[in-house]
Amino acid sequence: MSSATRHEQRSAESQERLILAAQALILRQGYCATTVDQICNEAGLTKGSFFHHYANKDAIGHAAIDAWGAMGTRLYSAAWNDAAKDPLAQVDHMLDIMISFTKGDEPCACVIGMMSQELAQSHPELAVLCAKHLDDWTQHVARLLNEAKKIHKPVKPFDSQRVGWFLNSIWQGSMLLGKVRQKPQTIVDNLEQARAYLAALFTTTATSGITRATAAKKPRKKTVKP
Amino acid sequence: MSSATRHEQRSAESQERLILAAQALILRQGYCATTVDQICNEAGLTKGSFFHHYANKDAIGHAAIDAWGAMGTRLYSAAWNDAAKDPLAQVDHMLDIMISFTKGDEPCACVIGMMSQELAQSHPELAVLCAKHLDDWTQHVARLLNEAKKIHKPVKPFDSQRVGWFLNSIWQGSMLLGKVRQKPQTIVDNLEQARAYLAALFTTTATSGITRATAAKKPRKKTVKP
DNA sequence: ATTTACATACCAACCGGTACGTATGTCATC
DNA sequence: GATGACATACGTACCGGTTGGTATGTAAAT
Structure with a gap:
């Protein structure tokens, strides 16, 4: 663990500073x-240091994407790794995490969604990297839904992956609209509707409210503040 | 109608060429x-001409957004202005139009969504313009849903605007993911799930299939090819 | 109808600033 | 003393925007 030499420590710290700076700036203004x-300035380093660690601008874009993906995995781990729970409860937990993520200081946004939009057609290499991380996220949702199918009977058969991509789209689209509208509540509203949609896949009863009022009444436990 | 002088005609043509060029480039690589x-090159004009018509780069960004909004209004008009129909049928028609829009040559994308993402925090002026157009779209959906409430009894009370924003998020998020994944089918899948969600707001019967198979069986009429 | 006077649309060349990237040097660490 | 982490200074290309000028169209005066 502490076998890192002084050089390695310093290097890792600088790289992290650069990555965090890049992420913050990308979220604010795009890639x-x-x-x-700007990245060097925000990180408190100079360009010489930057190009010592990263061959070019795209290299830190790559690093920023991967780091964001890792952050997401950490963020959702509480929901994804609780095999003891009912899979549907894990999905609910996941939605709670997403909602709590919107409560951050700066507007809720996603480096990967941002770069996907901007670079999908101009930077194929970074685009496929984004697609990979988005696919990972979706597969986690799909897995939970597949496990849910073993316990709860679906009202109608459905494709878990398709629903996973549906949820992912809602998530990305919500962050986009919440940002331009400067109304993070939009994101919460949409996630609650997504929660209702998911619940309705498994039960026809009216326990899963479509209106936000019913869903908001029962306070869910706060999980993470990123 | 034909009271336009030669100068005015030429001017309008050039401006349109510049706007179309700008839109195409923005869709491909962002603003x-x-x-x-690049815009001048694609439009077959020179920079002198460009700055004769537009004061600066942001000016054509503004024009591109407005032109895209107008295009959208034209695109959806068939669904939005058919007061004879059941409002829910109008919503269905709207979804059909959106689906047919994904079948275009170049990847399905939205200038307004693109610029919203990129400029939300760095270009407030363009951002509010994007927000305005997105709000217009949402209000059209909300109006249809409100009219539907007069005819059909909702399973549960719901806020039409909230559902409108939900659908808008799905639309924007789907285009984003469909683009990075290079799988436009993602968009169609999501829109079909949105269709099911909307139908389920008004009826508990299983007539509105959640699975895509049932929904795809009954062929819907093709509407527009933009 | 021609001429005159002017406005419009457009072009080619240029300018200051900036962005990415490099070349070279320095100092702590191994 | 060699290497790694970082700083300084610079080079090159390009981007947004300006400038001076031209050619065409328009409108009024003759």
Whole structure:
């Protein structure tokens, strides 16, 4: 664990500072609009240091994407790794985490969604990396839904992956609209509707309210503050 | 109608060429990544001409957004203006139009969604313009849902605007994911799930299939090819 | 109808600033 | 002393925007 030499420590710290700076700037203004000078400035380092660690601008874009993916995995781990729970409860937990994520200081946004939008057609390499991380997320949802199918009887048969992509789209689209509208509540509203949609896949009873009022009445436990 | 002088005609044509060029480039690479040189090149004009018609780069961004909004209004008009129909049928028609829009040559994407993502925090002026157009779209959906409430009894009370924003998020998020994944089918899948969600707001019967198979069996009429 | 006077649309060349990337040097660490 | 982490200074290309000029169209005066 502590076998890292002083050089390695320093190097890792600087790289992390650069990545965090890049992520913050990308979230604020997008990838193309952020310059490596800005990244260096925000990280408190100089360009010499930057190009010592990263061959070019795309390299830190790559690193920023991977780091964001890892952060997400950490963020959702509480929901994804609780095999003791009912899978549907895990899905609910996941939605709670997503909702609590919107409560951050800066507007709720996703580096991967941002870069996907911007670079899908101009930077194939970064685009496929984004697609990979988005696919990982979706597969986690699909797995939970498949496990839920073993316990609860679906009202109608459905494809878990398709529903996973549906939820992912809602998530990304909500962050987009919540940002331009400057109304993070939009995200919460949409996630609650998504929760109702998911619940309705397994039960026809009216226990899963469609209106937000019913869903909000029972306070869910706060989980993470990223 | 034909009271336009030769100068006015030429001017309007050039402006349209510039706007179409800008939209195409923005869809492909985003706003920041597109240069006015590229726009001029694609439009077959020079920079002198460009800055004669538009004061600066943001000006054509503004024009591109408005033109895209107008295009959308034209695109959906068949669904939005058919007061004779059941409002829910109008919603279905709207979804059909959205699906047929994904079948275009170039990847299905939205100038307004793209610029919203990129400029939400860096270009407030363009951001509020995007938000305005997105709000227009949502209000059309909300209006249809409100009219539907007068005819059909909702299973549970719901807020039409909230559902409108939900559908808008699905639409934007789907285009985003469909683009990075290079799988436009993702968009169609999501829209079919949205269709099921909307139908389930008004009826508990199983007539509105959640699975895509049932929904796809009955062929819906093709509407527009943009 | 021609001429005159002017406005419009457009072009080619240029300018300041900036972005990415490099070349070289320095100092702590191994 | 060699290497790794970082800083300084610079080079090159390009981007948004300007400038001066031209050619065409328009409108009024003759």
